[in-house]
Amino acid sequence: MSTDQILHRPWGIVSPDFWQKTDPEPTTPVSAPVQAPVGPGPAPGAMGQTAVPPPPAEYRWRIAAVTAACVPPIDPQRLAAANVEAEQIDGEFTAAFGAAHSHTINVRELRGWIAHLMGQPAAAARWYLHTTGLQAHVWGTEHEFTRASAGRAVQQWKGVTDPAERLALGSELLPMLRAVTGETSDATLAVQAIVEPSA
Structure with a gap:
């Protein structure tokens, strides 16, 4: 795989x-606070996983x-x-x-x-940073969906080659990673090494 x-x-x-199975440049997503609560949300599925309803x-x-x-x-x-x-x-x-x-x-x-x-790895990373915020609002920071979105954000961030853009985006990612994956996670430390090299 x-x-x-x-x-x-x-x-x-x-x-x-x-x-x-789960039952051009894009506009940059806005990281504004979520206003609408989740509707009928996904329900627990087999093996304790959350089932996402089809559209x-x-x-x-x-x-x-x-x-x-x-x-x-x-x-x-x-x-x-x-x-x-x-x-x-x-x-x-x-x-x-x-x-x-x-x-x-x-x-x-x-x-x-x-x-x-x-x-467009920077745009992709910002989308995943945005969805991590939404997932955290709906499910909390420890939910598998929130952590998966955070992982995708970091993976895309790693593909950003422009140093200034990488630094700016890393500064946006770091607070989210500390909240979702923890202060000492590999993801947090990888981004922190770029954003706060003396930390």
């Missing part, structure tokens, strides 16, 4: 049936089309169109369900994955 596949659980591996039936074909564009071989034009469609779905879900609903969070996770595929 590839690193990317491991990083994108428990939402599943991005494929045409991405959502069913509404009327959206499944649209989301399947977006995720299909993320399957190799990647076609840049198709991926760009999927990015625009994901942004549209994000807006519709936000209006219908609120920012903290699992449907909205999953679409924003998908937008992070698309940014990664488009070769």
